[in-house]
Amino acid sequence: MIWRSEQWSIAADGEDKRRLAHNLFMSMEDKFTSNGFRHYGQGKWYPGEPLPRWQYAVYWRQDGVALWKDKSLLADINAPSSYTEEDSKRFTDAFAQKLKIPKECVVTGYEDVLYHLWQEGTYR
Structure with missing residues (x-):
């Protein structure tokens, strides 16, 4: 059962955790922003972890002017490359x-x- 794996208790990352987090991020972007620009960056790096965590952010203008127009040009971390x-x-x-x-x-x-x-x- 994936819910008992380390990604849900002590690990910073995991295959299911990253996929679900990204899907939630995309849903929130669609619901709360308009023509935003996605940024994937380095998040908090906790002591004892070999690498920092991810930080997802979306930036947009309140007046609705697009910062990014063609979402097809952005990579999807769920798709193989x-x-x-x-x-x-x-x-x-x-x-x-x-x-x-x-x-x-x-x-x-x-x-x-x-x-x-x-x-x-x-x-x-």
Whole structure:
């Protein structure tokens, strides 16, 4: 039974938990916003957890002017994806070229998990 799995008691994330949370998020966006822009970002990082939690947010204008018009261009975290690191590199290179950013300024990003765990542990 999924309700007895760690995702519902002690784990920050889980396959069912993320899917259900995203579906709730989408329903709330449809009900409470108009032409909003979705943002998926880093949420709280609790001590002892290897990675931070997700934070979902929607931003919209009260006057109804659309911030985002074509929702078909947004990814669905419930749908499988076949994108690779090479796809990401090609996109980043093309995007940088369009913005006229020199190639040497494009740097692969990564998150140093051990550093952030150490940093979290030094706060009192």
